[in-house]
Amino acid sequence: MRKVLALLWLALVLAAVVHVASLSLHGLPRETDIMALLPREEREPEIQAAKDRVARSLSGRVVVMVGHAERDKARSTAQDLRRALVEAGLVRPEGDVPDEAAVKRLGAAYFVHRAGLLAEGDRRKLLHGEGEGLVKRALSQIYGFGGAVDSRLLARDPFLLFPAFLGGLPTPANRMSMDEGLPTVVEGGTTWVLQSLRITGEAFDLDFQKRFVAAFESAQARAPEGTRILRLGAVFFAQAGAEQAMGESARIGLLSLAGTVLLVVLTFRSLRPLLLSLAAIGAGLATALSVCLFLFGSLHVAAQMFGAALIGIAVDYALLYFGQIFTQRTDPARRLAHVLPGIALGVATTIIGYGALAFSPFPGLHQVAVFSGVGLAGSFLSVVLWFPLLDRAPAARLNPRLAAAANRLWRFWDEAGHGRARRLVLAVLALVGAFGLSRLQVDDDMRRQQGLSPVLAAEQAEIQRLAGFGQAGRFFLVQGGDEQQVLEREEALDERLAGLSGWQAAARFVPSAERQADNAALAERALYAPHLAAYRAGLGMAEPAERDAPARPLSLADIRATGGLPFLDALVLDERLHVAMVDGDAPSAALRAAAQGLDGVRFVDPTGDLNLLLQSYRHRALMLVAASTLLMVPLLAWRYGAKGAVRVMLPAAGAVLLTPPLLALAGIGFSFFAAMALVLVLSIGTDYAVFCAEDDRRDPVTLVSVSLAMVTTLLSFGLLAASEVAAVRAFGATMLVGVALAFLLSPSVARRE
Amino acid sequence: MSRLIALVLLLFACPALAETAMLKDGDVLRGRFVQERHMQGFAAPLRSEGSFLVAPGRGLIWRAETPFAITTVVTPAGLVQSVDGAETTRLSTARLPFLARLYDMMAAALAGDWRALDGTFAITREAERIRLQPLRPDDPHVPAIAARLGRFVEEVEITKPGGDVDRLVFTRQELNARPLDAAESALLK
Numbered sequence: 001m002r003k004v005l006a007l008l009w010l011a012l013v014l015a016a017v018v019h020v021a022s023l024s025l026h027g028l029p030r031e032t033d034i035m036a037l038l039p040r041e042e043r044e045p046e047i048q049a050a051k052d053r054v055a056r057s058l059s060g061r062v063v064v065m066v067g068h069a070e071r072d073k074a075r076s077t078a079q080d081l082r083r084a085l086v087e088a089g090l091v092r093p094e095g096d097v098p099d100e101a102a103v104k105r106l107g108a109a110y111f112v113h114r115a116g117l118l119a120e121g122d123r124r125k126l127l128h129g130e131g132e133g134l135v136k137r138a139l140s141q142i143y144g145f146g147g148a149v150d151s152r153l154l155a156r157d158p159f160l161l162f163p164a165f166l167g168g169l170p171t172p173a174n175r176m177s178m179d180e181g182l183p184t185v186v187e188g189g190t191t192w193v194l195q196s197l198r199i200t201g202e203a204f205d206l207d208f209q210k211r212f213v214a215a216f217e218s219a220q221a222r223a224p225e226g227t228r229i230l231r232l233g234a235v236f237f238a239q240a241g242a243e244q245a246m247g248e249s250a251r252i253g254l255l256s257l258a259g260t261v262l263l264v265v266l267t268f269r270s271l272r273p274l275l276l277s278l279a280a281i282g283a284g285l286a287t288a289l290s291v292c293l294f295l296f297g298s299l300h301v302a303a304q305m306f307g308a309a310l311i312g313i314a315v316d317y318a319l320l321y322f323g324q325i326f327t328q329r330t331d332p333a334r335r336l337a338h339v340l341p342g343i344a345l346g347v348a349t350t351i352i353g354y355g356a357l358a359f360s361p362f363p364g365l366h367q368v369a370v371f372s373g374v375g376l377a378g379s380f381l382s383v384v385l386w387f388p389l390l391d392r393a394p395a396a397r398l399n400p401r402l403a404a405a406a407n408r409l410w411r412f413w414d415e416a417g418h419g420r421a422r423r424l425v426l427a428v429l430a431l432v433g434a435f436g437l438s439r440l441q442v443d444d445d446m447r448r449q450q451g452l453s454p455v456l457a458a459e460q461a462e463i464q465r466l467a468g469f470g471q472a473g474r475f476f477l478v479q480g481g482d483e484q485q486v487l488e489r490e491e492a493l494d495e496r497l498a499g500l501s502g503w504q505a506a507a508r509f510v511p512s513a514e515r516q517a518d519n520a521a522l523a524e525r526a527l528y529a530p531h532l533a534a535y536r537a538g539l540g541m542a543e544p545a546e547r548d549a550p551a552r553p554l555s556l557a558d559i560r561a562t563g564g565l566p567f568l569d570a571l572v573l574d575e576r577l578h579v580a581m582v583d584g585d586a587p588s589a590a591l592r593a594a595a596q597g598l599d600g601v602r603f604v605d606p607t608g609d610l611n612l613l614l615q616s617y618r619h620r621a622l623m624l625v626a627a628s629t630l631l632m633v634p635l636l637a638w639r640y641g642a643k644g645a646v647r648v649m650l651p652a653a654g655a656v657l658l659t660p661p662l663l664a665l666a667g668i669g670f671s672f673f674a675a676m677a678l679v680l681v682l683s684i685g686t687d688y689a690v691f692c693a694e695d696d697r698r699d700p701v702t703l704v705s706v707s708l709a710m711v712t713t714l715l716s717f718g719l720l721a722a723s724e725v726a727a728v729r730a731f732g733a734t735m736l737v738g739v740a741l742a743f744l745l746s747p748s749v750a751r752r753e
Numbered sequence: 754m755s756r757l758i759a760l761v762l763l764l765f766a767c768p769a770l771a772e773t774a775m776l777k778d779g780d781v782l783r784g785r786f787v788q789e790r791h792m793q794g795f796a797a798p799l800r801s802e803g804s805f806l807v808a809p810g811r812g813l814i815w816r817a818e819t820p821f822a823i824t825t826v827v828t829p830a831g832l833v834q835s836v837d838g839a840e841t842t843r844l845s846t847a848r849l850p851f852l853a854r855l856y857d858m859m860a861a862a863l864a865g866d867w868r869a870l871d872g873t874f875a876i877t878r879e880a881e882r883i884r885l886q887p888l889r890p891d892d893p894h895v896p897a898i899a900a901r902l903g904r905f906v907e908e909v910e911i912t913k914p915g916g917d918v919d920r921l922v923f924t925r926q927e928l929n930a931r932p933l934d935a936a937e938s939a940l941l942k
């Protein structure tokens with residue numbers, strides 16, 4: 001029967017290997033879009049869709065500024081860079097910088113409707129009855145040195161309101177201007193040329209990132225000496241982050257594997273336990289991969305990264321088993337029989353913990369949960385079914401020093417003589433914990449968790465300053481029954497925002513029909529009627545052309561058709577839904593308040609929303625810890641009785657409670673990612689307690705095996721504490737401290753005689 | 754705008770062309786001007802009068818006194834216009850790179866390097882008269898310029914593509930009669 005089951009399991013594992021191998025012939029289907037890891041939660045699908053569109057539009061954009069002391073070199077380098085990326089198929093050939101013809105079309109389209117168009121400053125002046133100032137400005141432009149005045153324009157626009165309107169348009173990158181077709185700014189003797197690019201792939205697709213950044217860097221390397229190139233774009237940040245994370249996980253996976261191998265070889269001083277342990281890990285990984293590919297069609301990169309860390313836990317069952325060679329039990333069946341209850345309970349509680357991940361809000365973690373759960377179960381089955389058949393290891397002697405150390409830990413938690421020391425340790429832990437608790441700070445700031453590259457952040461800031469870009473990201477969604485209503489609502493919002501923040505909205509480029517009529521009436525009332533006659537007489541100017549109102553007001557479609565303001569496309573989602581991008585760093589609360597009470601206007605702060613989400617997920621992760629605890633209790637009560645179950649849960653629960661305060665003392669805030677680590681601390685810690693509880697004879701072998709398991713876990717998860725990414729670091733540090741604490745407390749569960 | 758540039762260019766560059774008084778850094782040229790703008794559809798030319806100051810490497814101060822006080826200051830950083838001390842117009846070279854480029858052209862011309870100008874104008878000279886004809890007559894930004902030279906530029910006529918004509922007459926020009934005073938230095942900062 002045993003053999004049949006073992007062969008059956010072998011067949012299954014082989015099938016999994018064949019399945020995975022056949023798929024990887026054409027390259028393992030990998031899901032590399034790390035956006036899938038981000039939580040998506042919005043009760044209104046319309047808002048989520050708008051958010052997604054804005055996010056896609058922002059993340060698909062790359063801005064490069066090429067600076068050189070010589071204008072020609074800056075220009076040619078910028079153009080070469082663009083050409084190289086277009087030729088590589090990484091950047092769309094059509095630019096979003098309008099060409100001269102488009103700008104001309106735009107000017108012509110506006111000019112026809114000039115009667116209804118006023119610069120915002122001019123409108124304010126006229127509303128305040130300060131028409132005199134506009135007259136003075138026109139005269140100074142006519143009589144002064146230079147000026148773009150010509151008689152044809154004056155005849156049609158005597159007060160030169162139209163040039164003021166054009167000059168006052170809140171175009172993005174307002175420090176740039178067109179220099180022979182390229183947006184340029186000159187500062188401190190350096191000519192900066194801007195290239196605005198739209199990538200052809202997804203910024204968060206790892207494969208695309210890699211190709212894009214490689215092509216970019218090789219083009220960059222060809223730039224002449226003295227060139228400075230600044231980068232702005234999600235793709236750069238995402239690539240830098242991914243490269244770092246992948247590099248880290250590869251290093252950690254390697255270190256973890258090497259450490260585990262070394263540990264097994266040093267402890268058991270024999271090849272067979274090592275090979276069998278590797279077989280158990282391999283079987284676990286192969287089945288996990290196969291199930292993931294079967295269920296999801298592709299392997300998510302997050303599962304791959306967690307898979308590396310899983311090695312450290314999958315090996316635990318093998319370690320527990322081989323600990324038995326240090327006992328009198330030489331019969332493999334008896335060795336297994338002795339550890340089976342412990343590892344069976346252990347795998348059950350751990351899978352409960354990992355299963356909890358499946359209920360986390362991060363979709364990428366669902367695969368991680370399946371991958372880890374299946375991997376652990378596979379490794380457990382390999383130990384149970386294969387090891388008794390393949391184990392030929394003779395009994396060995398446990399290193400006496402290790403045995404003595406293990407005995408000391410057992411005795412510390414057991415002997416009456418250590419009672420005072422025990423109480424002291426517990427009191428100190430409680431005190432330190434309480435002190436840490438007073439220092440505990442929650443950290444839900446998504447930006448801090450991401451570990452953004454400081455070099456890129458500095459380049460982004462410099463581009464924003466040079467070009468006059470604001471910080472994009474926050475926006476208002478403006479909804480209405482039709483386009484006119486949307487524009488009117490934007491104008492209402494405009495009044496609230498004046499002086500608060502810069503912002504871009506369609507209505508600032510194309511006023512609503514109502515506003516156009518109002519502008520024309522205002523100019524007539526406050527400027528033409530009181531001032532024109534005297535102005536004309538003073539200048540000796542002929543009767544100006546009739547200020548004929550066009551048949552219909554200027555429409556958004558007229559302006560978009562010119563192609564002169566391509567960024568309008570990002571602001572107009574559809575006729576009834578516009579985006580108004582905030583351009584500046586006004587506090588979100590003030591912006592939110594500005595939208596208050598305006599129909600159809602809603603403020604959206606994606607990063608702020610993400611922070612709020614992280615906060616609610618942090619709460620939810622803590623609920624998961626509680627839920628896992630409750631799920632484990634019946635299982636443990638069935639084995640140890642109600643009181644025993646509580647005792648077995650105590651070390652892990654203590655570790656869970658103490659870890660965040662202890663980390664707070666080291667200045668590590670409590671984040672969602674730390675809370676997720678607590679879920680694992682609970683299940684792994686319970687594992688250790690179960691192993692100890694199963695051993696009523698306080699065999700040093702048990703503690704040595706458990707300590708090996710702990711060390712391998714720390715090798716895989718604890719190493720994450722060295723990560724550059726704050727989120728990963730918090731996860732790793734929590735695992736490190738939590739698992740170590742759980743280990744130190746576990747021997748306390750043995751029933752005292 | 755381009756008209757102003759061409760004018761500045763000429764003021765700076767023409768002495769070199771005339772092989773008479775060539776301005777160099779640190780010089781200060783002062784004088785009076787009369788500007789007449791002949792615009793189509795206007796009964797009479799629009800006339801303004803005032804004083805000007807050119808300091809190579811630093812810029813130009815153009816002060817109209819009649820019909821009312823308008824001060825225009827042109828520096829490598831851009832152009833600022835004010836009426837009765839209140840700013841009415843400001844254009845910065847950061848926003849108008851061609852302005853910066855024309856400064857480069859000007860500097861080159863001052864140093865006797867005419868290649869930069871050659872690309873934009875066809876230059877012909879007859880005794881004391883010089884003509885700068887745009888190479889691309891259809892370019893709406895480049896006017897035709899004619900000037901009469903003495904020791905300095907005496908008269909300039911600028912004909913814009915639309916047909917408007919600006920006529921400028923310079924008188925009482927003095928080179929380095931006195932240095933920049935504090936107020937002028939502040940304007941040219």
